Amino acid sequence: MTERISRDDVAHVAWLARLSLRADELERFTLQLGDVLDHAADVAALDLEGVPPTSHPYPVGNVLRADVPDGALDRAEVLAQAPETEEGQFRVPPVRGEAP
Amino acid sequence: MSDRPGSGADVIWAAGSPGLGAPADTEWEMVIGLEVHAELLTRSKLFSGSPNAFGGEPNTNIDPVCMGLPGTLPVLNRHAVELAIRVGLSLGSLVQPSVFARKNYFYPDMPKDYQISQYDRPINVGGSLELPTGKVIGIVRAHLEEDTGKTTHMGGAGRIDDAAYSLVDYNRAGVPLLEIVSYPDLRSPAEAREYVTELRSTLLAVGASDGKMEEGSLRVDANVSVRPVGAGEFGTRCEIKNVNSLRSLGRALEYEARRQIRMLSVGEPVTQQTRHWNEDTGRTSALRTKEEATDYRYFPEPDLVPLDPDPAWVERIRAELPLLPRERRHRLAGLIGEDPARVSLVTERGQDDLALAAIEAGAAPAAVLKHLEQNLADGSGELTADGLAELIGMEARGELTSNQVKDVLAEMVRTGESPATVARRAGFEAVAAGELAAVVDRIIAEHPEEWRRLCAGDGRERKKMQGFFTGQVMRATKGQANGRDVAALLADRAGS
Numbered sequence: 001m002t003e004r005i006s007r008d009d010v011a012h013v014a015w016l017a018r019l020s021l022r023a024d025e026l027e028r029f030t031l032q033l034g035d036v037l038d039h040a041a042d043v044a045a046l047d048l049e050g051v052p053p054t055s056h057p058y059p060v061g062n063v064l065r066a067d068v069p070d071g072a073l074d075r076a077e078v079l080a081q082a083p084e085t086e087e088g089q090f091r092v093p094p095v096r097g098e099a100p
Numbered sequence: 101m102s103d104r105p106g107s108g109a110d111v112i113w114a115a116g117s118p119g120l121g122a123p124a125d126t127e128w129e130m131v132i133g134l135e136v137h138a139e140l141l142t143r144s145k146l147f148s149g150s151p152n153a154f155g156g157e158p159n160t161n162i163d164p165v166c167m168g169l170p171g172t173l174p175v176l177n178r179h180a181v182e183l184a185i186r187v188g189l190s191l192g193s194l195v196q197p198s199v200f201a202r203k204n205y206f207y208p209d210m211p212k213d214y215q216i217s218q219y220d221r222p223i224n225v226g227g228s229l230e231l232p233t234g235k236v237i238g239i240v241r242a243h244l245e246e247d248t249g250k251t252t253h254m255g256g257a258g259r260i261d262d263a264a265y266s267l268v269d270y271n272r273a274g275v276p277l278l279e280i281v282s283y284p285d286l287r288s289p290a291e292a293r294e295y296v297t298e299l300r301s302t303l304l305a306v307g308a309s310d311g312k313m314e315e316g317s318l319r320v321d322a323n324v325s326v327r328p329v330g331a332g333e334f335g336t337r338c339e340i341k342n343v344n345s346l347r348s349l350g351r352a353l354e355y356e357a358r359r360q361i362r363m364l365s366v367g368e369p370v371t372q373q374t375r376h377w378n379e380d381t382g383r384t385s386a387l388r389t390k391e392e393a394t395d396y397r398y399f400p401e402p403d404l405v406p407l408d409p410d411p412a413w414v415e416r417i418r419a420e421l422p423l424l425p426r427e428r429r430h431r432l433a434g435l436i437g438e439d440p441a442r443v444s445l446v447t448e449r450g451q452d453d454l455a456l457a458a459i460e461a462g463a464a465p466a467a468v469l470k471h472l473e474q475n476l477a478d479g480s481g482e483l484t485a486d487g488l489a490e491l492i493g494m495e496a497r498g499e500l501t502s503n504q505v506k507d508v509l510a511e512m513v514r515t516g517e518s519p520a521t522v523a524r525r526a527g528f529e530a531v532a533a534g535e536l537a538a539v540v541d542r543i544i545a546e547h548p549e550e551w552r553r554l555c556a557g558d559g560r561e562r563k564k565m566q567g568f569f570t571g572q573v574m575r576a577t578k579g580q581a582n583g584r585d586v587a588a589l590l591a592d593r594a595g596s
Contacts, residue, residue: 016204016395016397018206055199055221055400055406056199056402056404056405056406058405060405061197061405061407061408062405062406062407062408062409062410063175063176063405064175064177064178065149065175065176065177065178066178066179067142067143067178067179067180068143068144068149069143069144069149069150069151069152070149070150071149071150071163072150072151072160072161072162072163073150073162073164073167075158075159075160075162078159078162078167079159086267087158087267088157088158088159088269089158089252089267089268090159090208090267090270091265091266091267091268092208092251092265092266092267093265093266094253094256094264094265094266095207095208095251095263095266
């Protein structure tokens with residue numbers, strides 16, 4: 001197998017997804033992600049000249065709805081499901097800078 | 101300009117630091133590109149049915165989709181697409197088949213942990229915006245995306261980094277936004293303000309947004325770098341956020357440019373980063389080092405199908421577009437024979453239709469422009485084009501003094517009456533020629549010493565005494581004499 005992805009890249013991707021990986025997991029996922037990328041490389045090796053890129057598997061497009069408000073949820077009911085609320089808002093832990 | 105796909109301005113800035121350690125007498129140039137986010141004037145959200153409304157109680161305009169509840173699916177709002185197309189066509193963009201994408205990040209302003217945006221296939225690509233000065237600013241793209249919720253940082257004096265906790269209101273989450281990205285074609289804070297003003301006027305003209313910066317329905321992020329005048333490549337840029345008014349935009353750009361020039365002048369490189377403008381301290385501060393677009397792990401939104409507007413729909417939208425601010429400037433300027441920049445004040449106030457009709461009714465274009473600019477700053481009220489044309493005629497024939505014209509005009513704005521009616525009621529009837537001559541002769545007779553000084557005086561003395569006699573005549577006629585007629589009579593009597 002050629003080196004498709006480095007351990008550092010996998011660690012970075014894990015951090016972006018807020019996953020905490022042990023050293024052995026990092027090793028295993030580096031191999032597994034390498035296999036996935038190998039498969040992608042197989043597809044990329046095909047001659048796709050003239051084949052438009054696909055962003056969606058179904059031959060459907062332009063699904064639109066009319067701009068009509070159809071009501072809102074009951075705030076008390078929604079907030080009742082949140083761990084913490086204050087003044088009609090969701091109370092969340094302090095945000096340190098913006099992700100990623 | 102690269103054609104590499106990217107998120108907004110990521111595609112257009114070269115790295116590098118020309119000017120590092122530049123000599124102290126280096127002249128610097130600012131390079132500015134703007135990302136303007138405009139909330140679209142729809143009734144419901146971009147992908148769901150809760151109301152798109154500003155100012156409601158927190159979390160009252162929310163629904164299962166914008167709250168990211170499991171099992172919900174977004175469905176695209178047709179009117180939001182139409183408004184995006186209107187703006188694209190106004191900017192001369194290519195309206196193309198587009199794809200929505202997930203922008204993944206962890207931040208409580210979006211309950212889904214991703215924002216639905218457009219990435220490598222935006223609905224509008226290319227285009228330009230012409231400023232009143234005639235300068236043309238390139239547009240990279242104008243894409244659709246959903247707005248985020250609003251977080252309020254509590255404790256620690258409201259600063260993000262010191263907050264004890266945050267409160268989240270999702271009323272804004274899912275409101276349709278159009279992000280309009282310019283090329284880095286702007287060269288000064290004044291030009292940046294002009295660009296935002298012109299873009300805002302365009303958005304208002306096509307009914308796409310209400311453009312209220314103070315309510316956040318129009319938001320501006322500024323990418324700014326500096327380089328020595330004449331340098332070919334761009335410097336390293338910083339992106340400034342939290343600019344909430346045109347005034348802040350100007351101040352933030354000035355500050356940021358000075359900061360970068362100071363660093364480069366002592367040989368310190370500028371770091372590419374996002375900076376936060378603080379209106380109170382008048383400074384920008386580092387918010388975070390600029391992330392890579394890849395860190396957002398964009399991928400096509402599997403819950404939405406591609407958007408490929410029917411060309412007939414696009415053409416119908418094009419046919420229904422109103423005259424744009426640029427077109428209105430050129431129309432009025434062409435008729436008056438002035439530069440478009442000269443008439444922009446009138447078109448910005450929406451008084452160009454009045455101007456065109458008054459000129460059509462026979463008024464002198466220069467006089468129309470003068471009155472609109474100088475005397476109708478607070479609006480034209482009930483004033484009719486015919487009335488304005490008639491008033492300008494009376495002024496030209498000397499039937500009213502310039503002060504009287506102003507008074508009559510103000511009354512016409514209030515009541516919509518004809519100038520003749522207003523002038524008659526106010527007693528502004530021009531002093532008959534013979535009567536005026538008699539008054540002038542009497543005043544000369546009453547002030548022989550002053551008259552001698554006028555006749556014998558040098559230019560300056562003569563001018564001073566002319567002022568004296570004109571004042572006396574005006575007092576005697578209660579201001580109803582025409583200044584030009586008085587001057588002519590004085591000149592005649594002085595034999596000059």
